[in-house]
Amino acid sequence: MIIFSTVFKILNKLKGNLILYTVILLAITLFNTTSGNMNHYEATKPDILIVNKDQNNEITKGFVSYLKEQAILKDIDINDQEKVDDALFYRDISYVVYIPENFGDDLVNDKNPTIEYKSNGNEKCIFYPNVN
């Protein structure tokens, strides 16, 4: 009987810990079950950078705003090439799009402008520019 009652005394002493762990367990369980439910489609967007050398053209502006819709633009200094390359390597961004000068005009005049891009080798994200 002594041991029996002592167990409860010990439990009473440790009630703070007991409650804490129970709450954590419940919270995590709750979190997992709620996040599992999905009721709307949401596109998974890659992080990208755009280096635009054709600022004042309506077509290019349209293209850039289209890209902005499809991806998340990261805030990295595009004038510092080393920072951009580092961001690519460490998967901070998935790809960099280089829009050449006169891109919009060339597109209208059938000159087939070339867009250069650098990617980090994550094929799932590379798929985006290719589709676009």
Place this chain on the structure above:
Amino acid sequence: MFIHNLKYTVKILFKNKVLIFWMFAFPIILGIFFHMAFENIEKDEALQVFDIAVIDNKEYQNQTIYQETFKELSDKKNKDQLFHIHYVNKKEAEQLLEDNEIEGYVLFNKQEPQIVIKENGMEQTILQFVMDEIKQNKRMIEDLTKKQIEDEIQQGNYNFNVQQIVHDILQKLNNQEVSLKDTSSSHLSYMQIEYYTLIAMACMYGGMLGLTAINNQLANMSAKGKRVSVSPNKKGILVLSSALGSYLVSLVGLAILLIFLKFGLNVEFGSQWLYIIILSLVGDLAGISMGIFIASVFRVSEQAKTGINIAISMFFSVLSGMMGVTLKYVIDKNIPIVNLINPNNLITDGFYALYYYNTFNRYIRDICCLGIFIIVCLFISFRALRREQYDYI
């Protein structure tokens, strides 16, 4: 005397089994574990052909464009194969989706395709993209064809070939495509950084050899040190030859590690072997200098000095990205000064610069910072060791 002490320092260090284990075997064992754990981590980035289902109903049978596109995209011979398609009825598709066999299914209802998915993700987004693209192109072709036919009729020409018109339009659309040029570097494997941090760690562990060699010269550290101190030899020669001896021993360990990483684990270093060797020599010297610095500046027991050395080098290792390369990037990006005074990071970064960059600016900057680190450490150590006198030991 210089050669004599050098020879015996090397001999004594090689006979110290514990040190040799930490210096020679530990980095290799860690490398093997890294290899086992991280070998497949980057394969996840490859776009794999994934399973989808298409509901094979009457509406779908009328959608020639969709049928053709799906056929093309699921063709096993096509190198751009994207999907593996199950043609099933709605009930089966729902079952497949429930069992996670497919990422989603496409249902044609009154012309408009619907996509049904269970959870959001990259595959689902790609599926949505493909469907949008087909829809857009389909509409574009239809509109252009319609316009072309109307033009022909207006001009009084009723004798046209619809097939030819569609073909011409497709040709025109394909020609108008913006060309994309991939200028990515081919060296993009970020897991290599883990192995570079390992080399950096091995360099810093070399510090323990330097530490032991210097302790053997200090009268307050060992009986050997007492005897050496009362001998009529010049202190400078003894210290320098001990330091050089420990440097040579640690270089042997580092060479074994590099050879093992290159040929055993196929770690990529780029092709600039001369620069890699220079970086290893300088990096190892930085480790030895730190060991000498700790041995001469801290006046604590030998175990405590070893502990300090390991603690500092592990802390530097973590900052340089050993426990996740992201940490190195975050520090590089936000507080670069920390990584410029961290020898582990400078060594790691030097290897990274040789691997990833085509220019040498960053490599040279790293080597220079390491040089400064070495000079500062050695300068302080020699100041501390000079004219050391003991009233009582």
